[in-house]
Amino acid sequence: MNKYLITLSFLLCIQVIVAQNIFKGTVIDNETKQGIPFASVYLPQLEKGASTDESGAFEITNIPAGSYKLVVSVLGFATFSKNVDITTGNNTLQISLEPSAVEIEQVIVSTPFHKLQSENVMKVSQKSLTQMQQQGANTLIDGIATIPGVNSVSTGTAIGKPVIRGLSSNRVLVYTQNIRLENQQFGGEHGLGLNDNGVESVEVIKGPASLLYGSDALGGVLYINPERFADAGTTQGSLSSILNSNTNGLNLSAGAKTSGNSFKFLARGSFVSHEDYKIGGGDRVTNTRFKEYDFKTGVGYQKNNFKTDLRYNYNNSLVGIPEGIEEQSAYRTPLEPYQDLQTHILSSKTNFFFKNSSLDATFGFVANKRQEFEGHHHHEEGEAHEEEEEAHEEEHAALDMQLNTFSYNVAYNLAPIGKLETVFGVQGMVQTNKNHGEETLIPNASTDDFGVFVTSHIHLKNNDIQLGLRYDNRNIATDHHEHDHDHGDVHEDEIEVNRSFNSFNASAGLRTELAPKLVTRINLATGFRAPNLSELTSNGAHHGANRYEIGNPDLKSEQNIQMDFSIELKSKHIEMYVNAFYNKVANFIYLQPDGTLVNAIPVFHYHQDDAKLYGGEIGFHFHPHSIEWLHYESSYEGVIGKQDNGDYIPLIPANVLTNTFRAEINQGFLSDSYAFITLQNILKQDKPGLFETASSGYSLLNIGIGKTFSSEKNPVKIWLSANNLLDKTYISHLSRLKSDGISNMGRNITLGVSLTL
Structure with missing residues (x-):
């Protein structure tokens, strides 16, 4: 094929x-x-x-x-x-x-037809890297979690997984460099594996996008837009440094890019290092330290009716797995247990432009190596640290998994017929998982995906209609492996899994201009997700998540239908929006403890039940005419998730009310400067899942200032922000350290400097 x-x-x-x-x-x-x-x-x-x-x-x-x-x-x-x-x-x-006074709009890349968000039928949220960094985000996932309706399941500061309207893990598909990121994201105990440097912006589709992306997009899509090439005939360099007080964190990045009329080139290298983070009051959470090395490069060629670009990203992260608050230190090298994660991402995107149509062909290869080193504890850290650093180089990984994924996406944009635009195409991937360590969480296996889709956009005078249809097939085949029904009892078997999953999905959306400044959107879409290897075959301890998981080889595909409604008012000085959704999921897969332990770790099994999630976001942005430099922004987000058996779904974020006053000054000495103050009120989460406990509410105060010092050739950006300014001691409901009573990060002051050469 x-x-x-x-x-x-x-x-x-x-x-x-x-x-x-x-x-x-x-x-x-x-x-x-x-x-x-x-x-x-x-x-x-x-x-x-x-x-x-x-x-x-x-x-x-x-x-x-x-x-x-x-x-x-x-x-x-x-x-x-x-x-x-x-x-x-x-x-x-x-x-x-x-x-x-309204912020600059950008073209939405994650959906077809290259529309601005104000023109798009689907509701998509977008945020630039600059906005995320200037709000004091330590990592890319921290920045993404500032988007209303998006949260993060975290284990310390280095490990975070996106949550979109209450759905996470394999229900949220991540795209980077125009291809799907496959880095064993079924595991809750490691992060995105992406560095924020070299990222232009992030787009979030909140809802099933299986029509556009197939399985694993049942809950939404996180689309990472890479850094743009330089404009034709220009050459540019950049240096940036970001310092964090809480972790004594350092984020250094240097890049260069140049473009002629036909050839383009860019490269960027980054280094990140953090110590253990401090909770409110000053104690450090042992082994939350991490290091990251990242390199991105790209080359492009454009001539007449042909355009192509090739991009490559290498990321190596050394991430400590926290186990408690123990001896305090300022070391940066992770202690055991820790992870060594290496990811190579190679992508090629080629476009052929005809008179009124075009062909887009995207191919990608992702090689992900996940190693986990276990064994030694660190109660006497100061004495044993140098010996343990040497052991990093000598010891073999207990867990050593290699995941290789080839993906393809070929789409043909037909010549418009009147007001009708149509795209059809094929997508798929071929994936293999291999184990090289002494432990096996999931067996050696292969996964083959194939999908075909068509979607059309009809533009009328005051209405836009978008329709789509798709068919997908996924095959999963494993080697023989041990399946432990009763974790060590006599029912342990040698089995293999050979399953096929397929699904038809459809979507329909309507965008209507009720008035020149008033727009409504209604979208109805179905989605599906085949169970992943972990859910089907798990048989081992996940130390980062602190549980022993046992899979179920008989699981069915999840299938959902979601309705979204939004209404937006956008005038010269006021913006308002209301987004609401209802999501019905059949065969929802979830983990449930059975009350037993293996080596002091609780045992969890995978089960299924129908479920529903509902909620939404409300936002308001006011820019008074009489005080043109002042902005007031307010948003509220909430979601409820419940199974048909009456239990609440685990890992549902608490409701959040956010209020921000922001000043943007563009005159005199303070030209190109800003300041903000934000109060986040996280409400009590009193609807926990079966193995969770309720979480108390809390409030966080964040402030920041920044200015661009312009010169003819070398503008300099400087920003200073303080998150959790009052050093509040709190525990997020989505923190995996909550069960150990470990608080989230205390006060963190960020200083950033960026120089364009």
């Missing part, structure tokens, strides 16, 4: 029409009619753009003929979006922007 897809891509390439076209024009203020400097003019389908000069003029060369989405954005003006037809030769356009 893979050979046929590659051959098809190159055969269609023969149809490419050679052209040398130029797109130029000016961007002006609609009120003053003056040119707007430093505006971004971008063609997202081509990933080509330019910035306007001091008079508002721009020019983009080497554009294939055809129809493309044009997006123009600059701070202080509403984002401009329009389809433009590029013909042979010179193409000119004058663009007028309306002044607005």
Whole structure:
């Protein structure tokens, strides 16, 4: 199948029409009619753009003929979006922007048709890396968890898994570099395996996206957009340093990128190091330290009607697994137990542009090596630390798993028929899991996915309709392995699992403009998730999660149907939104303890029951006309999850009310500066799952300031933030350390500096 897809891509390439076209024009203020400097003019389908000069003029060369989405954005003006037809030769356009206090909109990449969020039928949340870092996030998952409706299941500071509207683990699919990230994410005891440096922004689809991505997107999608290449004809370098007071953390990054008219190149290296974190009051949580080494690079080529880019990311994380509050130290090398996680991500994205249609072919390979070292405890840490550092290099891993995944995604964008746009394509992956250690959590196995889909968008005068249909098939085959029914009793068997799972899924959405500034969205979608290897075959201790898991080889696929409703008001000085959802999940898979222990670790079994989740988010943003530098933002998010047997679903986040006052000043000495103060009220979670306990409510105060010192060539950004300013002692309901009574991080002050060269 893979050979046929590659051959098809190159055969269609023969149809490419050679052209040398130029797109130029000016961007002006609609009120003053003056040119707007430093505006971004971008063609997202081509990933080509330019910035306007001091008079508002721009020019983009080497554009294939055809129809493309044009997006123009600059701070202080509403984002401009329009389809433009590029013909042979010179193409000119004058663009007028309306002044607005609303933040700059970006094109949504995780859904088809390259729409702005305000134009999209599906509700998608987006946040830039800059926004996340300036709010004091220690890791990428910390930053993502600041998006309303998104939370994190954490084990200390280094280990975190995304939770979207109460669903997590394999129900949330992660995409990076345009391909699905496969790094044994079934395990709750290791993090994303992605470094935030070299990330442009994050998009979150809150709800089933199986139509677009297949199995594992039942609960939503986390889409990580990589750093953009430089604009054509420019070269740029950057240095950044972020310091954290709580963990004495250090985050260093250096990057360079250059682009000609055809060739593009970028590279970025990063190093992260943290000590054990301090809880409120100052005690350190032993072995929450971690180190991370990250390297990203990419090369692109664009000529006429052909565009391709190749990206590579290597990430190595050394992560301690915490077991309590023991001897206090300032060491950075993890103690046993600890994990050594290595991930290689190689992706290729190629686009062929025809007269009014295009073909997108994306291929990816992810190699993930997960090693876990166990055995020694660290009560006498100061004396044994040097010996244990040497042992890291000599000792064999107790757990050593290698997961290799090849994935493909080929989509054809048909020429529009009137107001109808259509995309159809095929997706799939081939995956193998191998064990090389003395312990085996899941057996050697292979997984094969194949899916075919079609989705259409109909644009009417005041309405947009999106429809889609998809079929998926997944095959899972394992080697013979031990299956322990009664964890050590006489019922232990040698079995193999050979299962096939398939599903049809559909979606329908309607976006309606009730008034010029008032929009509603209604979406109905089904999704499915095949049980993963851990759920089917687990037979071992997960030390990071502090449980012994036993799988169930007879599990059925989860199947859900979700309805989303949203209404949004967006004017020059006010934004408001209400998002509501109802999610019915058949055959919901969950863990339940049986009351027994293995080596002092509680035993959990996988079970199934129908379940439902419902809730939503409410948000308000006010920018008063009389005080143009002031912003007030407020949001509330909540979700309830319950099984049909009456039990509540575990790992459901507490409801959260967030209020922020933010100042943005763009005049005089304080030009390009900001300040904010945020109060987060996390309410009591009194609907815990069967093996959970209720969690008390608490409030966290966060503040921050920042400024960009502009110069002709080398702008410098400096920011300072303080999270949990009052050093509150609290335990998050989604902390895996909650059962040990270990609190979350206390006060953390972050200082960041970023220099563009």
